[in-house]
Amino acid sequence: MYAEERRAEILRRARSGGRVDVVGLAETLSVTGETIRRDLTVLERAGVVRRVHGGAIPVERLGFEPALSARNSVMTAEKERIAKAALAELPDEGSVIIDAGSTSERLAEALPVDRELTVVVNSPPLAATLAARPNLTVIMLGGRVRRRTLATVDDGSLHMLEHLYADVAFMGTNGVSLERGFTTPDPAEGAMKRAMIGAARRSVILADHTKVGIDYLARFADLADIDTLITDDALDQELADGFEQAGIRMVLA
Structure with a gap:
């Protein structure tokens, strides 16, 4: 799975479940926790998730609207x-x-x-x-x-x-x-x-x-x-x- 495909899957899981955690994603996607943390950082910079302790929450759950550039x-x-x-x-x-x-x-x-x-x-x-x-x-x-x-x-x-x-x-x-x-x-x-x-x-x-x-x-x-x-x-x-x-x-x- 390419990095963009993995990040799309992380975002899908976050939106469907309300949040995602690093440990669970690492196990499910067969990558290291550090890889997941880097993915979450990329998604947060894109404005689609907000990092929280141990994982992330989709911005929709927080009432945010990502900017067009994101x-x-x-x-x-x-x-x-x-x-x-x-x-x-x-x-x-x-x-x-x-x-x-x-x-x-x-x-x-x-x-x-x-x-x-x-x-x-x-x-x-x-x-x-x-x-x-x-x-x-x-x-x-x-x-x-x-x-x-x-x-x-x-x-x-x-x-x-x-x-x-x-x-x-x-x-x-x-x-x-x-x-x-x-x-x-x-x-x-x-x-x-x-x-x-x-x-x-x-x-x-x-x-x-x-x-x-x-x-x-x-x-x-x-x-x-x-x-x-x-x-x-x-x-x-x-x-x-x-x-x-x-x-x-x-x-x-």
């Missing part, structure tokens, strides 16, 4: 595969909404250069990057910029979305479960995501498997609101079947 450094290979799979959902021409987030950012960077598209974004850095592409027309949703996610929220953004109707909305999520649907820690960002979904004919969620089974404060979509969920192939097949039975088309990248 999320960009974990599950990188999986996010790249998800973004590439999402290219198949693009219209031949027309308009798309791309939500702020570490996985959707990779989709934006991979947009084909030979396709004329109008791209609606709520991320100032992403808007600046895409505006340089001659085949893209970029619409930036104004509003307050959340420092943690660099996403625009509040009345300015919501008002603009009332007058738009795109072909596809590509959305990120902090958590998704069969019981609670799609959730995010911040109510203002939840309202923004809900409005983006409402402003598109189809909605596609981009989320690596570590987001599944996690619930946050603000629900922005029920399962019935989403057409497709693109995740990585580490998702448990039983969970994938559950989402399929709920009416969501599943793509495992």
Whole structure:
């Protein structure tokens, strides 16, 4: 098992069990305690766990929301595969909404250069990057910029979305479960995501498997609101079947 795979497994165990301990992880993963401690240090620096005596706790249990820069450094290979799979959902021409987030950012960077598209974004850095592409027309949703996610929220953004109707909305999520649907820690960002979904004919969620089974404060979509969920192939097949039975088309990248 490579280091990134091991750290992803540690994070999965922390999220499913509420905490992990060094001794138990070392035995289960057949590595030394020192290796586990180094892994936990890497995960803490990435902002996804908080070290405690003898182990670690996932930040969701502490009410924290990892910054975008931290999320960009974990599950990188999986996010790249998800973004590439999402290219198949693009219209031949027309308009798309791309939500702020570490996985959707990779989709934006991979947009084909030979396709004329109008791209609606709520991320100032992403808007600046895409505006340089001659085949893209970029619409930036104004509003307050959340420092943690660099996403625009509040009345300015919501008002603009009332007058738009795109072909596809590509959305990120902090958590998704069969019981609670799609959730995010911040109510203002939840309202923004809900409005983006409402402003598109189809909605596609981009989320690596570590987001599944996690619930946050603000629900922005029920399962019935989403057409497709693109995740990585580490998702448990039983969970994938559950989402399929709920009416969501599943793509495992």
